[in-house]
Amino acid sequence: MKGFCYRCGYEGELIEGLCKECYAQVYPLFQVPEEIKVEVCHMCGSYKRRVWQDPKGEDLYSILQEIAYYATKDNLKKAHKNIEIEIIPQEPKQLPGGKRTKLEIPVKIIGKGKLPGEDRERTMEKDIKVRLQMVQCPRCSRYMSNYYEATLQIRAMNRPLTEEEKEELDRFVRKEVEKRLKKDRMAFISKFIPKKEGLDYQIGSMGGARNIASSIKSKYGGRIKETAKLVGVDKSSGKNLYRITVVVRIPEYKVGDIVEYRNKVYRVASIKEDKLYLEDITDKGEKIPVPWSTAEKETRLLKRGEECSTATVISVSPETVIAMDDENYEVYEYNNVFEDIQEGDVLRIYKKDNVSYVVGVEKKKSIDNR
Ligand SMILES: [Zn+2]
Numbered sequence: 001m002k003g004f005c006y007r008c009g010y011e012g013e014l015i016e017g018l019c020k021e022c023y024a025q026v027y028p029l030f031q032v033p034e035e036i037k038v039e040v041c042h043m044c045g046s047y048k049r050r051v052w053q054d055p056k057g058e059d060l061y062s063i064l065q066e067i068a069y070y071a072t073k074d075n076l077k078k079a080h081k082n083i084e085i086e087i088i089p090q091e092p093k094q095l096p097g098g099k100r101t102k103l104e105i106p107v108k109i110i111g112k113g114k115l116p117g118e119d120r121e122r123t124m125e126k127d128i129k130v131r132l133q134m135v136q137c138p139r140c141s142r143y144m145s146n147y148y149e150a151t152l153q154i155r156a157m158n159r160p161l162t163e164e165e166k167e168e169l170d171r172f173v174r175k176e177v178e179k180r181l182k183k184d185r186m187a188f189i190s191k192f193i194p195k196k197e198g199l200d201y202q203i204g205s206m207g208g209a210r211n212i213a214s215s216i217k218s219k220y221g222g223r224i225k226e227t228a229k230l231v232g233v234d235k236s237s238g239k240n241l242y243r244i245t246v247v248v249r250i251p252e253y254k255v256g257d258i259v260e261y262r263n264k265v266y267r268v269a270s271i272k273e274d275k276l277y278l279e280d281i282t283d284k285g286e287k288i289p290v291p292w293s294t295a296e297k298e299t300r301l302l303k304r305g306e307e308c309s310t311a312t313v314i315s316v317s318p319e320t321v322i323a324m325d326d327e328n329y330e331v332y333e334y335n336n337v338f339e340d341i342q343e344g345d346v347l348r349i350y351k352k353d354n355v356s357y358v359v360g361v362e363k364k365k366s367i368d369n370r
Pocket residue numbers: 005006007008009010018019020021022023
């Protein structure tokens with residue numbers, strides 16, 4: 001249809017009484033503000049969409065591009081769902097008088113498609129600005145004020161943690177925290193308090209503390225106990241505020257330790273999340289599972305595996321193995337029930353009623369390598 005555009009007076013081809021330019025302005029393919037403000041944490045680089053979130057990008061440039069992209073996407077309305085939108089963040093600009101607090105990212109938006117009733121596809125372009133507002137996110141402000149919801153305590157049953165265990169567990173906790181932070185931004189370590197008997201961590205979120213405790217338990221075995229303490233009342237909601245303490249106790253024993261259980265002597269064969277597996281030292285075949293709750297009450301440590309005395313193998317035949325005690329040179333003879341035993345291998349032995357039992361074998365090669 002030809003005629004005069006009712007908006008600008010142009011004479012020519014009209015769509016619904018409008019020239020092409022006026023039509024595109026009256027019926028845009030998308031709508032977006034000229035300027036979008038987005039809150040960005042100056043400490044951790046997280047930014048606020050509906051909730052605060054950590055950037056996926058690694059370097060500053062890609063983080064800024066990401067922020068500009070999502071800020072635009074979240075504020076853009078398409079006139080129809082079939083319209084394709086391309087969001088292209090440009091080079092970030094420092095505004096005059098500004099440090100990082102005045103940062104602006106121009107964004108080019110290209111929309112392609114047609115509205116219902118239109119017979120030809122068209123393109124619409126728009127340039128906008130995303131302006132960053134540097135603030136401190138709720139997580140960082142809590143972190144800065146040493147906020148914590150939970151204390152995670154790591155201990156061993158009936159003994160202090162050894163220095164090696166402390167080092168290993170601390171490494172494990174920090175790795176777990178790093179993983180957890182991807183899902184729970186509040187799962188940070190607010191404070192680390194090494195203790196003589198174990199390790200204490202103040203954790204930003206209850207869920208984080210519980211999660212780390214259960215990871216420790218599934219790797220090292222043991223028990224978890226949780227207690228809560230009322231610390232106040234939230235002024236805005238009137239709800240009670242609690243802080244929890246999660247204690248995870250790793251097993252007293254290690255594989256190889258010698259324990260007494262119901263008047264028999266056992267070697268700790270393996271340690272699982274909920275159970276301890278004991279092996280009768282006199283009868284190699286018998287292995288029994290004992291739940292931690294029972295083990296705590298009914299077992300008793302006789303000797304640490306590494307404290308058991310040693311004897312060196314001096315002769316091996318298909319039937320017998322002869323070894324000499326490294327301390328008193330006493331000679332012992334055992335049935336050869338071992339796989340692949342050689343002269344020079346070292347046996348860990350435990351003596352009960354003057355009879356020595358083999359509770360472990362250390363290969364000669366591994367000893368030479370030390
Ligand atoms: Zn017009």
